[in-house]
């Protein structure tokens with residue numbers, strides 16, 4: 001597995017993984033290009049045998065960072081791709097001196113929450129209707145300074 005920065009030529013494959021992962025909630029091309037402009041350093045893709053298996057986006061400030069999204073192709077799940085992308089991101093966050101890594105995840109997304117908790121994220125609080133009527137989010141955090 002290799003992890004590298006996103007390039008615009010990756011878009012089509014990322015969009016396919018996105019649709020397979022989030023269905024109607026999938027981000028479109030414009031959204032990914034906007035994140036690429038805003039957060040280019042930690043918009044990463046993982047490749048397995050030269051094929052993109054997943055992507056993740058984290059946006060950094062000076063003390064805090066926000067994990068904006070992560071998805072792995074359904075056929076590549078449970079093989080450590082997601083964890084490897086988080087590890088790569090975390091090493092960079094530590095190098096930047098970021099203290100806290102935040103994210104939002106839908107309360108109904110139990111696999112996602114388990115994945116984040118296994119990694120070491122902790123539930124902070126529920127943000128009601130974050131994803132629309134009746135769709136709440138867990139705000140989760142990870143102390144980037146601790147040696148996990």
Ligand SMILES: CC(C)(COP(=O)(O)OP(=O)(O)OC[C@H]1O[C@@H](n2cnc3c(N)ncnc32)[C@H](O)[C@@H]1OP(=O)(O)O)[C@@H](O)C(=O)NCCC(=O)NCCS
Pocket residue numbers: 021022068069070071072073076077078079080081082083084105109110111112114115116118119
């Ligand atoms: C969440 C997601 C990114 C995980 O990616 P992945 O590459 O399959 O994760 P990994 O293989 O690195 O898993 C690491 C550990 O997390 C936990 N985990 C991962 N997926 C899990 C699941 N579906 N159920 C329970 N635990 C899970 C396990 O402990 C796993 O270790 P194990 O396989 O040895 O048991 C992937 O399932 C996905 O793309 N889901 C759809 C998009 C999504 O929900 N993204 C998160 C919200 S933005």
